[in-house]
Amino acid sequence: MGRPATPKLSVDKIAAAALAIVDDRGEFTMGEIARALAVRPSSLYNHLAGRTEVIEAMRARVFAEEPFARPRAPWDEVLRSLLRHYRDAFARHPRLIPMLTAHTVSSPDVMRMYDDIATVLSGAGIPVEGLLDVITVLDSFVIGSALDVAAPDEVWDKTQARTPVLVAAVEAAGQGRARADRAFELGLDLLLTALLTYGERPNLRPR
Amino acid sequence: MGRPATPKLSVDKIAAAALAIVDDRGEFTMGEIARALAVRPSSLYNHLAGRTEVIEAMRARVFAEEPFARPRAPWDEVLRSLLRHYRDAFARHPRLIPMLTAHTVSSPDVMRMYDDIATVLSGAGIPVEGLLDVITVLDSFVIGSALDVAAPDEVWDKTQARTPVLVAAVEAAGQGRARADRAFELGLDLLLTALLTYGERPNLRPR
Numbered sequence: 001m002g003r004p005a006t007p008k009l010s011v012d013k014i015a016a017a018a019l020a021i022v023d024d025r026g027e028f029t030m031g032e033i034a035r036a037l038a039v040r041p042s043s044l045y046n047h048l049a050g051r052t053e054v055i056e057a058m059r060a061r062v063f064a065e066e067p068f069a070r071p072r073a074p075w076d077e078v079l080r081s082l083l084r085h086y087r088d089a090f091a092r093h094p095r096l097i098p099m100l101t102a103h104t105v106s107s108p109d110v111m112r113m114y115d116d117i118a119t120v121l122s123g124a125g126i127p128v129e130g131l132l133d134v135i136t137v138l139d140s141f142v143i144g145s146a147l148d149v150a151a152p153d154e155v156w157d158k159t160q161a162r163t164p165v166l167v168a169a170v171e172a173a174g175q176g177r178a179r180a181d182r183a184f185e186l187g188l189d190l191l192l193t194a195l196l197t198y199g200e201r202p203n204l205r206p207r
Numbered sequence: 208m209g210r211p212a213t214p215k216l217s218v219d220k221i222a223a224a225a226l227a228i229v230d231d232r233g234e235f236t237m238g239e240i241a242r243a244l245a246v247r248p249s250s251l252y253n254h255l256a257g258r259t260e261v262i263e264a265m266r267a268r269v270f271a272e273e274p275f276a277r278p279r280a281p282w283d284e285v286l287r288s289l290l291r292h293y294r295d296a297f298a299r300h301p302r303l304i305p306m307l308t309a310h311t312v313s314s315p316d317v318m319r320m321y322d323d324i325a326t327v328l329s330g331a332g333i334p335v336e337g338l339l340d341v342i343t344v345l346d347s348f349v350i351g352s353a354l355d356v357a358a359p360d361e362v363w364d365k366t367q368a369r370t371p372v373l374v375a376a377v378e379a380a381g382q383g384r385a386r387a388d389r390a391f392e393l394g395l396d397l398l399l400t401a402l403l404t405y406g407e408r409p410n411l412r413p414r
Contacts, residue, residue, distance in 0.1 A: 026233040026305070094305050098233070101354040102301070106364035111373075114363060118373040128372060132380035136362075136390035137397060140351030141344070147308040148347050155343075156321060157313035165335060166318075166325040173339035183343035187398075190344060194397035 009039060011047050015057035019093065022058070026095040030054070052103060059100050060107040062089045070116070075124045076192050082117055083142050087184060090146035097143060126195070134195065141191060145184045149177065216246060218254050222264035226300065229265065233302040237261070259310060266307050267314040269296045277323070282331045283399045289324055290349050294391060297353035304350060333402070341402065348398060352391045356384065 017036045021028040030051065034041040048054055068085045071077055090097055105111060117135055126134050148155075158170040173179055224243045228235040237258065241248040255261055275292045278284055297304055312318060324342055333341050355362075365377040380386055 026302075094309070095233075098301050098304060098354060098357075101358055104359050104361045104364050106367050108367050111363070111367040112369065115368055115370040115373050118376055119370055122372045122376075128375045129379045130393070131372070131376035132363075132386075133390040133393045135376070136355060136380075136387075137348070137394035140355050140390070140394060141348045142351065143354060144347030144349065144351035147305060147350060148343060150305075151308055152311050154311045156318070156339075157311050160313050160315050160318040161322055162319065163322040163326055165329045165338070166322050168335045169325055169338035169342070172336045173343075179339075180343075183340040183347070186337070186340045187344035187347060190398055190401035191394075194401040 009037065009043055009047060011053075011057050012061060013037065014044055014047060014054060015061040018054050019058050019061060019096065022096050022099065023093055024095075027099075028054070055099060055103050056105075056107040058096060059105070060109045062093055062096065063110055063113065065089065065092065075120045076196070079117065079120050079138075079192065080188055082113065082120075083138060083188060084184075086113065087142045087146050087149070090143060091149035094147055094150040097147060101143065121195075124195070138191065141187050145180070145187065148183065149180045151180065155179075216244065216250055216254060218260075218264050219268060220244065221251055221254060221261060222268040225261050226265050226268060226303065229303050229306065230300055234306075235261070262306060262310050263312075263314040263317075265303060266312070267316045269300055269303065270317055270320065272296065272299065282327045283403070286324065286327050286345075286399065287395050289320065289327075290345060290395060291391075293320065294349045294353045294356070297350060298356035301354055301357040304354060308350065328402075331402070345398065348394055352387070352394065355390065356387045358387065362386075 014033060014037070017033050018028045021032050021036060030041050030044055033054070034044055037044075048057065063086070066085070066088065068082075071081050073081075090100075105114070114135065117138070118131055121131055121134055122128065153175040155173075156166075156170050158167050161167045161170065174182075221240060221244070224240050225235045228239050228243065237248050237251055240261070241251055244251075255264065270293070273292070273295065275289075278288050280288075297307075312321070321342065324345070325338055328338055328341055329335065360382040362380075363373075363377050365374050368374045368377065381389075
């Protein structure tokens, strides 16, 4: 009769199992992944060297969950599309975010996105000495915005506000994904408009 | 002889214990807090109604850990100071961040900071209909920047970059807190400069 056929273990299968655990609990161990896949922990190490590689495999998987079509468009539209894709990827897995930001980005597929962003920004006139600072600003905004997508419908309890202006602002803002999307697009507008004139402002050049 | 004197339980003591657990594991339970404080779980409920109130108590505690002196200065300097204080507070507790962003802000002390930000922005000419979107943009940037403070010295593995521009950018960026601080200040510059002209740009008004 032989043993029953079991689906073959792969890096992506390990990443998927780890991701489900992190989505649920905000953490993972190699032992939990092995249990979820009904394999021995030692089997995992035939595919990955350990925890850091699992994290990089999750990073790659999250970006690849939805297809990304790079538009043929001016640089700022290309950048907007890349950043929207990036926010949506992280927004599906808010509990993974602090794990990803605490580890060096080395996944080749994700580095390709940063290659792309660096090329776009460089082509737009951002000097190489300030390029990573600009990427970090965009990165931080995108990551915070991904967490904002996961915010509750009521982000601020207006009954605790003391100023009429904050009460009115909370009432005007609306709720849910539409609220988060509108704020994200405003942030892209503000940042990209400011970047358009980056080179012209001596105080915005790297210090 | 009587019972030995034990330090009195308080909301802030419960928040401190919960924070230590979240810093360590990214999660907490009421049972874990009770064990850490060597009290019965039921004792906690004499001070707090449950999990949500513990999260709000942690939010308040984190903002109060360091004193904040509001400068007497133009609105953009006041806003920068507030946002720096806010980033530093969150940066000390990166694993708390997704927990805070997933819950409605109701802590009166933290709402006072948002009252302050709303008042400053309103005074600077941001209309009330767009005010919460602007606050959300600043919030998202600050939260992402707080996670960036906790990033490893090597944020990007340049051996995985394919473009010379990304390699050169990573090499130019430096490392550690100085790198994170420089990017944060650049982001404040970009966002506040763009906000200064917010009213003049029809495409940046709320849609």
